[in-house]
Amino acid sequence: MATLQDQLRQDAASLQKFVTSVSDHCERRSGTAAYLEPSERLFSYIMKLAESTRSYLTRSLDLQLDLQNLLGLRKDVRILRAGWRFMHRFVKPALDADTLRLPSSLVLGLTARFREIPGFSDTEFVICHTDEFNYLNITLSKLKKQANYISESVGGPPFPDKLGLIGIPYSQASSIFMNCLIPHEMGHHVFGELHLVRTFQILIEKELIGRLGESKPQIVECLAYWAEEIFCDLFAVRLVGFCFCLAFVELYDVSMILDENSAYSPGRSVGLTEFTDYPPDLFRLRQQVSVLKQDRWWPHVEEIDSHYVRTLEAAGKLTEQDFKMPNLFNIDPGIILAAFFAIVPKISDKLDEITEGLKIETDEWQKNDQDISLYLQNGIVPSSLRSGGLTDDFIHPKPVSLLNASYKFYLQGLNLLISNIDGAKVDNKEDRVKWAKKVEMWTAKAIEDVMLMTGGFS
Amino acid sequence: MAVLTTKDFDERLKLPISDRSSLVITPPPSKDAFTEDSIDLRLGTHFLMPQIPPEPFIDPGATESAQNYLQLHAPLGGYFVLPAHQTVLGSTLEYIKLPFDVAGEILPKSSLARTFMMIETAPWVHPNYRGCLTLEIANASNTAILLYPGMPIGQLVLMGTSNDKCQNEEKQEPIQLSGSYIGSVYPEPPSLKQPQEMLSKIGINKYRRPGFGWVNNNKLRDEFEKARKALNPNENIAVQAIIQILSEQGCLPADSPALSVFK
Numbered sequence: 001m002a003t004l005q006d007q008l009r010q011d012a013a014s015l016q017k018f019v020t021s022v023s024d025h026c027e028r029r030s031g032t033a034a035y036l037e038p039s040e041r042l043f044s045y046i047m048k049l050a051e052s053t054r055s056y057l058t059r060s061l062d063l064q065l066d067l068q069n070l071l072g073l074r075k076d077v078r079i080l081r082a083g084w085r086f087m088h089r090f091v092k093p094a095l096d097a098d099t100l101r102l103p104s105s106l107v108l109g110l111t112a113r114f115r116e117i118p119g120f121s122d123t124e125f126v127i128c129h130t131d132e133f134n135y136l137n138i139t140l141s142k143l144k145k146q147a148n149y150i151s152e153s154v155g156g157p158p159f160p161d162k163l164g165l166i167g168i169p170y171s172q173a174s175s176i177f178m179n180c181l182i183p184h185e186m187g188h189h190v191f192g193e194l195h196l197v198r199t200f201q202i203l204i205e206k207e208l209i210g211r212l213g214e215s216k217p218q219i220v221e222c223l224a225y226w227a228e229e230i231f232c233d234l235f236a237v238r239l240v241g242f243c244f245c246l247a248f249v250e251l252y253d254v255s256m257i258l259d260e261n262s263a264y265s266p267g268r269s270v271g272l273t274e275f276t277d278y279p280p281d282l283f284r285l286r287q288q289v290s291v292l293k294q295d296r297w298w299p300h301v302e303e304i305d306s307h308y309v310r311t312l313e314a315a316g317k318l319t320e321q322d323f324k325m326p327n328l329f330n331i332d333p334g335i336i337l338a339a340f341f342a343i344v345p346k347i348s349d350k351l352d353e354i355t356e357g358l359k360i361e362t363d364e365w366q367k368n369d370q371d372i373s374l375y376l377q378n379g380i381v382p383s384s385l386r387s388g389g390l391t392d393d394f395i396h397p398k399p400v401s402l403l404n405a406s407y408k409f410y411l412q413g414l415n416l417l418i419s420n421i422d423g424a425k426v427d428n429k430e431d432r433v434k435w436a437k438k439v440e441m442w443t444a445k446a447i448e449d450v451m452l453m454t455g456g457f458s
Numbered sequence: 459m460a461v462l463t464t465k466d467f468d469e470r471l472k473l474p475i476s477d478r479s480s481l482v483i484t485p486p487p488s489k490d491a492f493t494e495d496s497i498d499l500r501l502g503t504h505f506l507m508p509q510i511p512p513e514p515f516i517d518p519g520a521t522e523s524a525q526n527y528l529q530l531h532a533p534l535g536g537y538f539v540l541p542a543h544q545t546v547l548g549s550t551l552e553y554i555k556l557p558f559d560v561a562g563e564i565l566p567k568s569s570l571a572r573t574f575m576m577i578e579t580a581p582w583v584h585p586n587y588r589g590c591l592t593l594e595i596a597n598a599s600n601t602a603i604l605l606y607p608g609m610p611i612g613q614l615v616l617m618g619t620s621n622d623k624c625q626n627e628e629k630q631e632p633i634q635l636s637g638s639y640i641g642s643v644y645p646e647p648p649s650l651k652q653p654q655e656m657l658s659k660i661g662i663n664k665y666r667r668p669g670f671g672w673v674n675n676n677k678l679r680d681e682f683e684k685a686r687k688a689l690n691p692n693e694n695i696a697v698q699a700i701i702q703i704l705s706e707q708g709c710l711p712a713d714s715p716a717l718s719v720f721k
Contacts, residue, residue, distance in 0.1 A: 034533050100531045378475055379588045379641045381553040384484040389468040390492055422636035438641045445553060445590075445643045448503075448534075449485040452608075457534045 004070050011077050012057045018081065022088050023050030025095060033098035036107065038124035041160050042094055046087065049147065052156030053080060076153060083150040090143060093128035093167065101173040102127055105448035107182070109399030112456055113239055114186050118357050120193075123162045125186070130167035141192055164189035176440040177407055180247040183239045187232030190354065200227040203346055207339040212331065219329050223340050226279045227347055233284050234351045237291040240400050241361060242301045242312075243407040245288045249308040254281050257314060262307055264314035266322075273318070275325035275337065283323055285315035287344065291351075295360045300369075306411035361400040368397040372405035377416045381442045382406075383449030396450045406443040410436055461495050462560065462616040470557055478633060481616075482555035482588075496613040499550045499564065502590055503607040504644040505530040505538055506547040517668065518650035527647050538605045540575075540597045547645035548577075549590040551608060556587045558633060561619050564591055564612045574599035577612050585619055586633055589642040652713040670711050679715035686719055694720070 002010070026043035029035075035043070060073050107127055115121045147159040166185040172178045191197070204223045205215040236244040249255055257272060259265040266273075272282045289312055292298040301309060320341050325333040368385060375382035382402065384394040397405070409417075415426045417435055424431040451457060462470075473480035483497065491498040506527035516526070527547065532538040540546055556562055562583035566576060576596045583591065593611065597603050605611075639646050654675050657665055664674040689697060701720045704710050710717065 032528065032530055034531050034536055036533075098531075099533050100529060104531075104533065375475060378555070379635055380475060380482050380555050381484055381643070383553075384482075384486050387471045387482070387486070389472040390464070390489055392486075392489075394486055420633070420635055421640070422634040441643045442553075442641070446484075449553075452534060453485050 004067070004074070005065075008070060008074055008077070009061055011074065012061055015077055015081050015084070016054055016057055019050045019053050019084050022084060022091055023047045025091050029095055030098075033095075033100070035098055036102070036104060036127070038126045038163060039094055039097065041124070041163065042090075042126050045147075045157065045160050046091060049087075049150060049154075049156045052154045053084070053150065056154035056156075080150060080153060083146045086143070086146040087150075090128060090165065093130060094126055094165075096129040096170065097127045097168075097173075101129065101170070102168075103173065103176055103179045103444060105444050105451060106176055106179055106399070106403075108451055108456060109402075109447040110182055110186070110240070112451070113398075113400060114183070116358055117190070117239075117355060120162075120190070123164060123189070125164045125166050125189070127182075128165060128167045129170040129173075131170060132167075133169045133171070174437075174440070176403070176443050177243070177247055177410060178251060180240060180243040180403055180407065181236070181251060183236035183244055184232045186239065187235030188228070190235060191228050191231055194354065196231065196350065197224055197228065199350070200224045200343065200347075203343055204339065207342050211335050211339055216329065216331075219331070219336060222277065222328070223336070223343065225277070226275065226340060227343055229279050230284065230287050230344065231347050231351060233288050234291050234348060235355070237288050238295065238351060238355050238358065238360070241295070241365065241404045242292055242297050243403040245285065245292065245301075245312055246306075246308050246407050246411070248281075248285065248288070249311050252281050254285060254315075255307045255311045257282065258307055258310055262310040264317070273323050275323060275340075276328070280323065282315045282318060285312060286318050287347075288312075289316035290348070294348075296362045300362075300366060304408055304412055308411060361398060361404075364398055365401040365404050368395065368401045369405045369408065371395075372397060372402060373409045373413055376406065376409045376439055376442060377413060377420065379417065379420065379438075379442075381445045381449065383446040383453070394453075396453045397446075399447045399450065402443055402446050402450070406439060406446075410439050414439065460618050462618060463495055464492055467492055467497065467616075470560075475555070478558040480555070481557055481560070483552050485552065487552065491610070493613070496565075496615045498567070498610045499552050499591070499612050499614050501593075501605055501607050501609050501611040502549040502551045502644070503532055503534060504549060505532065506645045506647060508545060508547075513668075515668065518653060518656075523647040523650060532605070532607050534607050536607065538607070539602050540595065540605055541602045542597055542600050545594065545596045547647070548593045548595050548605070548611075549642070549645040550593065550612070551590070553590050553643065554583075554588065554614070556583060556585055556616070558586050559619050560616050561585050562587075562614050562616045564593075564614050566612055567610055570611065573603060575603055583614075586635065587640075588635065589639060590644070592639065592642065592645045654713045667711055673711065675713065675715050679719060682715055682719040 023046055026046050029043065057077075060076075063069075065073060107125065111123070111125055114125075115123060143165065144159045150156065151158055164186065166182060168179060168182065201220050201224045204220050204227070208215040208219060233244075233248075254272065257264060257269045259268065269282060271280070273280050275283070289298065292301055292312075302313065320337070323337065325337055327333050329336065371385045372382040375385070382397065382405075384396060386395050388394060414432065414436060417439070418424045418426045418431055421431075421435065424435065426432070467481065470479060470481035471483070475482055487497060487499070507530055509526055509528055511526050530538065538546075563581045564578050564583065565581060566578065570577070574597070576598060577593045579594045595605070639649075653665055653667070657663070658676075663676045664672055667673050686694065686697075698720045701710070701716050705714075705717060
């Protein structure tokens with residue numbers, strides 16, 4: 001029968017094989033694929049951690065260990081394997097998201113904007129693909145915890161600092177407008193980094209005690225989660241403006257709440273006004289509209305001729321009484337909702353506090369919106385406006401202006417572009433798809449150009 | 459047809475874009491990229507590398523041309539290796555809008571040409587064109603060449619044309635844009651026409667296709683039509699199914715009239 005040392009050698013070899021198979025994917029990534037710098041950092045970290053794990057196993061097996069230490073090492077091997085199993089989840093989704101399968105320029109532009117938030121000036125984001133049709137924040141704290149546990153056990157490098165992980169649906173790699181939802185996931189990163197869960201849990205506990213005489217952990221957890229989602233929505237609107245709300249309406253088909261006259265129809269809103277494990281879409285939109293109003297986007301948004309905007313308008317007019325929740329906790333849902341509604345203004349306050357000093361881009365967008373629209377209408381990438389001839393006297397609109405102006409153009413100006421194209425018809429679906437895609441490509445190109453012209457690649 | 463000079467570039471670049479005579483180049487090249495009679499253009503970040511096709515030849519219109527290329531991206535700051543004796547489709551970094559009365563020609567930078575690299579075999583750019591220019595890059599040398607996106611790769615020479623038709627129209631009225639490759643930001647694969655479409659214009663209705671021999675689509679269409687009329691509805695459905703199978707198996711040319719007659 002094999003000795004404990006022999007069994008351990010077998011287990012260690014098996015673990016090493018597994019670790020190497022993970023790190024090999026990073027090391028031998030396709031020569032034809034390119035990655036953004038944060039992804040490269042993640043791959044490089046995984047390779048170093050794998051090397052440290054291998055060295056640790058070799059060192060440990062070379063030692064003459066007594067029974068107690070051998071048993072300890074066997075436990076270590078098991079825990080390391082669990083840690084590497086967790087790491088395993090992230091490698092392929094990150095490898096799949098090479099620069100051809102990402103809206104690379106948008107990610108760079110959004111990251112640059114994110115870095116304007118005080119305290120986050122050196123944050124980077126690794127974008128991964130997910131097979132869910134949803135945008136996900138990959139809970140970095142769990143990954144970091146596992147990675148650092150492995151690292152401490154094997155004497156490896158610490159997890160790269162200031163790194164966020166975001167998952168985007170693999171099919172949306174080339175879409176610019178849908179990916180305006182990425183800032184919501186950036187909000188989760190802020191929420192996690194600033195430990196806001198605890199902040200809101202304390203506030204919620206107070207509210208519940210005031211109303212119920214006690215605080216129930218299950219309810220606190222649920223309401224804290226709602227608060228996080230609302231915070232991330234508001235954060236996204238603050239960061240990029242109304243394009244986030246339009247993408248939200250589009251992704252979740254919220255415009256179905258409108259009747260044939262583009263008026264709000266409660267009958268069509270079933271499921272969209274009910275708090276469950278998630279805050280309902282219409283409540284989320286209602287809160288987003290409040291930031292649009294606060295940041296002076298709303299008077300301009302209101303004028304956009306689109307059913308997406310009519311949806312926002314309808315959501316903005318809803319009151320707290322329009323929202324319900326089922327009896328999830330055997331406590332009057334009205335009390336729970338009232339406690340949550342009392343927290344909502346505090347979410348906005350927290351947002352204001354965190355984004356204090358962040359320049360709202362409403363004015364910059366307003367100055368350039370018409371020009372960007374005119375460029376798109378003429379089939380031109382809107383990266384250098386109002387040319388000064390051979391001089392450097394150009395206006396390079398910021399990514400936030402480009403995203404909002406282009407989304408607006410996509411909703412109400414596409415017909416103008418299509419009518420400029422020989423043989424294309426505004427009522428032909430295929431033509432609409434083709435030229436909507438072009439508008440997204442021109443916007444992506446414009447963001448890349450602007451990043452280049454303003455030192456974004458330096 | 460006069461070659462445009464620095465002064466002309468300056469004047470046309472300053473015009474509002476809705477003016478038909480306006481020139482747009484973005485991202486704008488630095489001032490030293492404008493020489494007396496040309497503008498230096500830089501290499502873009504996307505490439506299409508030709509792949510070994512499933513057939514031992516490229517048959518215009520018969521194969522999906524996009525499938526014959528491997529799409530590659532070298533971000534700004536990265537590089538792309540073009541092996542010896544290889545070709546790749548690239549594009550300019552600059553997106554260009556030509557005036558209605560100006561045509562252009564893109565030529566290789568002389569220093570680059572001396573490394574035996576060619577960038578363009580269809581160098582002419584039509585008036586009103588807008589898009590990044592697709593470059594047919596070929597490394598004719600015996601060694602691999604590194605291509606850095608953002609490096610100067612070609613020079614654009616612009617020439618005035620006497621476009622009387624447009625001169626006489628209202629200047630501010632939008633121009634109808636036409637052409638196969640309008641608005642491209644990345645290199646685009648060729649959109650080749652079916653041989654039948656190209657040849658019938660000059661009266662050639664009968665031509666040879668590899669694997670199918672002589673084809674006369676006009677005659678075939680008549681015969682298929684005649685056959686179809688003799689079929690009852692159930693027979694017609696059965697024939698359609700057979701045609702479908704033959705097409706999927708590659709037993710029919712892509713422009714076979716059987717496909718349109720029995721659709």
